[in-house]
Amino acid sequence: MDEKISTTTLEEWLENVKPFAYDGQIADYIPALAKQNPEELAVSILYLDGDCVYAGDVETCFTLQSISKVIALALALIDNGEDYVFERVGMEPTGDPFHSIYRLEQHRPSKPLNPMINAGALAVSNMIHGQTPDEKVGRLLSFIHEMTDDHSIRFNSEVASSEFETAFLNRSLLYYLKQHKVVTGSVEETLDAYTKQCSVELNVLHLSKIGALFANEGRDLNSGRQIIPKHFARICKTFMVTCGMYDASGSFAIKVGIPAKSGVSGGVMGSLNGFGGIAVYGPSLDSKGNSVVGLKLLEMLSNRYDLSIF
Ligand code: GLU
DSSP: OOOOOOHHHHHHHHHHHGGGGGTSEEOOSSGGGGGOOTTOOEEEEEETTSOEEEEEOTTOOEEOGGGHHHHHHHHHHHHHOHHHHHHHSOOOOOOSOTTOOGGGGGSSSOOOSOTTSHHHHHHHHHHSOOSSHHHHHHHHHHHHHHHHTOTTOOBOHHHHHHHHHHOHHHHHHHHHHHHTTSSOSOHHHHHHHHHHHHTBEEOHHHHHHHHHHHHTTTBOTTTOOBSSOHHHHHHHHHHHHHHTTGGGHHHHHHHTOOOEEEOTTSEEEEEETTTEEEEEEOOEEOTTSOBHHHHHHHHHHHHHHTOOOO
């Protein structure tokens, strides 16, 4: 792609999609998330040559929520290798909501269908090396610091506690997985690590940098250092295509066609080979859990610049 979007155009587009911020709803099943402001919107594009174009509330920090599942998967693959990870978690999309328990009963031996649904992501968190939840989360944070080159990134303890105290469904998924030996150790400790992982807080500038790193085959854009092995970056991007946008991944692939992962805080991270990273934030969600404004912007970008990989 030769032509790059200008800041002015991106600002105009953001202004145009602003009215849609009230079409959806802010996630409130994690009580602390309900405090997000639907009017805070941001977008950042980091091209592989290092050019960055952004608009909106780019300093606003939000929690990664399910976007963390891609990063945790990359770390679990580095820690354990592909065979270990995929003996415990499958590779197939489900078409079910992210927290569904339904398919676990339907497969023998029982294992979560993929690492982007909660059952799979909980199993992946459990695999990250570390003796304690804090050690696991500390390692994940160091990994994120390396990817973003920002060592000040932390998890939001209010959001983490708010989720930990109310995560009854995730607790039951974990007990089920423990019964079937998909996870080991303490359920409470795994949930502690998972909720902290989901509460890592950053902004769209950071997120477009992580997306660009995945697009750059796992290499840091500036130093060229291989932070994620190319093959593992490819696995993560493939999951973004097949299951990154919840049970709307199929329609997103048709309408937008950019490998992307969404989270219930309203962030979306896109990663496009040969192009770079795209991050959007808008906390108002549609019925599937995807950012309403985020979807609109990504669709506009994809159509205008012909970004679909298909
Ligand atoms: N922490 C959230 C949960 O497990 C993540 C959900 C999401 O962003 O999809 O419910």
